[in-house]
Amino acid sequence: MSKNKTTRRDLLKTITALTGGAMIPFGGQSQIVGQNKLPIINGDPVDLSDIINLFDFEKMAEGKMTKMVYEYVASGAADEFTVRWNRQAFDALKINPSVLNDVSKLDTAVTLFGHKLAYPILIAPTAFHKIMHPEGELATAKGAGKAKAIYVVSSFTTTALEEIKKVATEPLWFQLYARDDKEFTKNLVQKAETLGCRALCITVDTPVAGARDRQARVKFKLPEGINAPYRVGESLSITWKEMEWLISFAKIPVLLKGILNPDDAEKAIKIGASGIIVSNHSGRNLDTVPATIEVLPRIVERVNKRIPILMDGGIRRGTDVLKAIAFGANAVLVGKPICFGLASGGAEGVTKTLEILRAEFEMAMALTGRANIASIDQSLIWK
Numbered sequence: 001m002s003k004n005k006t007t008r009r010d011l012l013k014t015i016t017a018l019t020g021g022a023m024i025p026f027g028g029q030s031q032i033v034g035q036n037k038l039p040i041i042n043g044d045p046v047d048l049s050d051i052i053n054l055f056d057f058e059k060m061a062e063g064k065m066t067k068m069v070y071e072y073v074a075s076g077a078a079d080e081f082t083v084r085w086n087r088q089a090f091d092a093l094k095i096n097p098s099v100l101n102d103v104s105k106l107d108t109a110v111t112l113f114g115h116k117l118a119y120p121i122l123i124a125p126t127a128f129h130k131i132m133h134p135e136g137e138l139a140t141a142k143g144a145g146k147a148k149a150i151y152v153v154s155s156f157t158t159t160a161l162e163e164i165k166k167v168a169t170e171p172l173w174f175q176l177y178a179r180d181d182k183e184f185t186k187n188l189v190q191k192a193e194t195l196g197c198r199a200l201c202i203t204v205d206t207p208v209a210g211a212r213d214r215q216a217r218v219k220f221k222l223p224e225g226i227n228a229p230y231r232v233g234e235s236l237s238i239t240w241k242e243m244e245w246l247i248s249f250a251k252i253p254v255l256l257k258g259i260l261n262p263d264d265a266e267k268a269i270k271i272g273a274s275g276i277i278v279s280n281h282s283g284r285n286l287d288t289v290p291a292t293i294e295v296l297p298r299i300v301e302r303v304n305k306r307i308p309i310l311m312d313g314g315i316r317r318g319t320d321v322l323k324a325i326a327f328g329a330n331a332v333l334v335g336k337p338i339c340f341g342l343a344s345g346g347a348e349g350v351t352k353t354l355e356i357l358r359a360e361f362e363m364a365m366a367l368t369g370r371a372n373i374a375s376i377d378q379s380l381i382w383k
């Protein structure tokens, strides 16, 4: 049986481990102490056994983060309509299941740019992991490795890419915020390539930051001693011309992250992008743009299978992953949940976040009668 095939027994085992007493073993800097065998991470005992779903992680993380860091992660732009719509739009979609299909073996594997993923969920690029957990991006990479997921490292990482690469056991992708120093930007892309990053996600929805009221209210800034080595100079206000320049020398597939308009998707294909990510930056930039799951079908229609389409924004449940794939996404990414998992339990928190989402996704596949990704189509959305 292929490594990506999940039998009903495997699924049951995973669910028992996730919901029952089984403590996920801790690695890295952790130690086991006392009778309860609670792992210690950087001095704090961490017990993730009560974490059943991704919302539990947010509650736990809120208790562990400073107010400034929690507000940085949890907030959106302005009145946060888009933040709420991202979730509400998923909730409003009802599922039309199909019964008596053979779901004794589930195959969740997908292939992206020639690389086989065990399941279609990636870690979205999010900045400044050292403010969320002392081990920062190293913990994220270890957690991703254990969960067999691709980690898209943010340009605003607080750990050098070389260091992350050393601990990564699954492929890394790199997200680029182009800087005004073009030579620096080119060197950064080449560094990512040399270190073996498999794809480049160029963020196109942030020519300026949004109206981040909640961040302003807590006076968000990077704490003393934590810095982001690739956040130098000013951001380059990229246009299609600079994007063509970036694509002209990139040796790895380039995805444009932050596409909401079908005309932009068309332009992306025209200039040679290898993929796009439908994203509204988790509602952090322009408030009142639509939920990404609402936008997705239009982009899918226009792109018409010419290049892969990924999406993110508000994915918190396995059924959300199912719905995104039903509407034509090749894979999804999660941002905030990874930050909350990281803050709650370092690498183990990241792994558990992904494992919960994957297990829920597998349950949703089995319960809708879909044994593989190709069989997940729009007919499972209730019309």
Ligand SMILES: Cc1cc2nc3c(=O)[nH]c(=O)nc-3n(C[C@H](O)[C@H](O)[C@H](O)COP(=O)(O)O)c2cc1C
Binding pocket: 072, 073, 074, 086, 124, 125, 126, 127, 154, 155, 156, 175, 203, 257, 279, 280, 281, 282, 284, 312, 313, 314, 315, 333, 334, 335, 336, 337, 339
């Ligand atoms: C705390 C935080 C930091 C982020 N930093 C970046 C970043 O550095 N680069 C980027 O392209 N997107 C960034 N994003 C956006 C994510 O990549 C992703 O689009 C979004 O979080 C997905 O929505 P979700 O958080 O609802 O899953 C960030 C999001 C959050 C929540």
